[in-house]
Amino acid sequence: MREFLIGIDGGGTSCRAAVADAEGRILGYGKSGAANIMTAPDTALANIEKAARAAFLNAGLSEDLVNSARAYLGLAGNNVEDTVAYISARLPFAESTIESDGFIALQGALGDGDGAVAILGTGSIFIARCDTSVHYIGGWGYHIGDLGSGARLGQMALVESLLAYDLISPPSPMTTALLGEFNNEPPKMVGFSQRAKPGDFGRYAPYVFDYASQGDQTANRILTLSAGWVDAALDRVSDLTNGGRLCLLGGLATLYPPYLAERHRERLVVPAADALTGAIALAKSTYGSSMERSR
Structure with a gap:
């Protein structure tokens, strides 16, 4: 058979x-x-x-x-x-x-070779393999982990939009656009946040990258912080693989490299x-x- x-x-x-x-x-x-x-x-x-x-x-x-x-x-x-x-x-x-x-x-x-992958999508996780040992870094879910993920980026963008609305932080084109998505009515954004799953927040991650590329200061601040988290995780997997090969995977894989440290960019290989x-x-x-x- x-x-x-x-x-x-x-x-x-x-x-x-x-x-x-x-x-x-x-x-x-x-x-x-x-x-x-x-x-x-x-x-x-x-x-x-x-x-x-x-x-x-x-x-x-x-x-x-x-x-x-x-x-x-x-x-x-x-x-x-x-x-x-x-x-x-x-x-x-x-x-x-x-x-x-x-x-x-x-x-x-x-x-079957050694190296590491960083999966950067709605969630995030970093995986390193050396010989037969496999190590997982992060991947603890949206509520207490997934730093650098699309869900986290989207949530941070909405947080910044409300800070701008309250004039705690200066408004930017990105925060203005995001508030416009909710008809400039913060209670609608709050209602969305109460129902939202990680994928719902993740839909706003492209705003961060798009506006950052246009020089938006708020978007760049979010990406600097998020890329710092990713860099820190990549430092850990680099230690585990003796600085071996690195692949970025997931929906944000092509967007993150310009914001990562050179020490990681130079190790990137095509999957x-x-x-x-x-x-x-x-x-x-x-x-x-x-x-x-x-x-």
Whole structure:
């Protein structure tokens, strides 16, 4: 019987899947909605299966083969032990391994070599690998971590807008524009903040970069502070990898370099592949031997 591998990249915005043969050759892809297992585990489960089934259909295969596939999943929110156990017991695959979405991104970007990745999107996390040791820096979630992330940038921009409204800080084109998004009515901004999830705040991060490039002093102050946090985390991963290769990943990866310290910019390399490719590679290394024995 033909056997298949599944790679899953599940984040707070979407879930992507790839199906591959036993040799790791990718045959098809699928995509569905959010799959953060900490914030919405049951929604994540549904979207993981939906993306996996879509990948089989995209490959011209029966979606029912999901149940006999071996899967390697990189999932946002995997740092809560009870949640991982809950998800593992309910996955549709024959066998599965759950790791962080950051780890599969590291594997895709650097292959089996040493180095580090900084994932700078709605959230942020820094991952370093040296020999067989993998270290995670940050990634503690929006409420008490994720410094330098899109969510934090967006929130800081809204905070500065209200400081400008109250004439505590001088207004700037960015704060004026952001207040305009809420019809210049701060209670509407406050109401938004009470309902907002990290991704909602993250939608305002592009304002910071756009206005900073135009010389906006408030935007530049926010970016200077945020880039300082990123630099500090990169110093830590540099220590762990003896100053080795560094990849920036995520939605802000192309925007941050001009604001980072030269010592980090000079180490930047282009990622070799994406997170799904990393998930399939890890699935093959995890299950390849047992699949060969079962043939």
